[in-house]
Amino acid sequence: MRTWIAGLAFILPLVIAGASNAEGEGRYQMERNADGFVRLDTVTGEMSVCTEASGQLTCRMAADERAAFEQELDRLTKRVEALEEAQRSGGLADKPRLPTDEEIDRTMGVMERMMRRFMDIVKTLEGEEEKTSPQTDQMPDKT
Known part of the structure; x- marks a missing residue:
């Protein structure tokens, strides 16, 4: 002490x-x-x-x-x-939980709507490009 x-x-x-x-x-x-x-x-x-x-x-x-x-x-x-x-x-999960069928269906629905909208945008842009691009029937002379 x-x-x-x-x-x-x-x-x-x-x-x-x-x-x-x-x-x-x-x-x-x-x-x-x-x-x-x-x-x-x-x-x-x-x-x-x-x-x-x-x-x-x-x-x-x-x-x-x-x-x-x-x-x-x-x-x-x-x-x-x-x-x-x-x-x-075995108290700890060795495998991750897989999504249910409902979760998969919901996810696929979201992805499908997204792809449809994207494709609509692409088609719209392609249509605008055709309208603005010059129409040429002849090839320019190469000299």
Whole structure:
């Protein structure tokens, strides 16, 4: 409990400093502590504990974040398992529902009316084209 309070006393100034972060500074702020570093994401406020080993810095989630992450992972795992079980037992439809005869007839009626109107437009345009095109009985001279 005492280390938690000491850690909180260390982290509180980091959060306050992150809130007043200048525009030109980076997103993450690192502060050294006795065990390594604490990395603060100045945008989200999330903190990670980082340790240095062999010249590399390794960061891990804080305990609260880790617990939330594991709960979400467990929830998603259970959901996937339930979906897989439903698929195996036939609970999920493997085939899409085919349209009924009534739906097909209604769709075909709409398509038929559309095609008839389209063909009427084509015939009208062809008739107008014949009226406006010049009637030539002779072929022009090619010289």
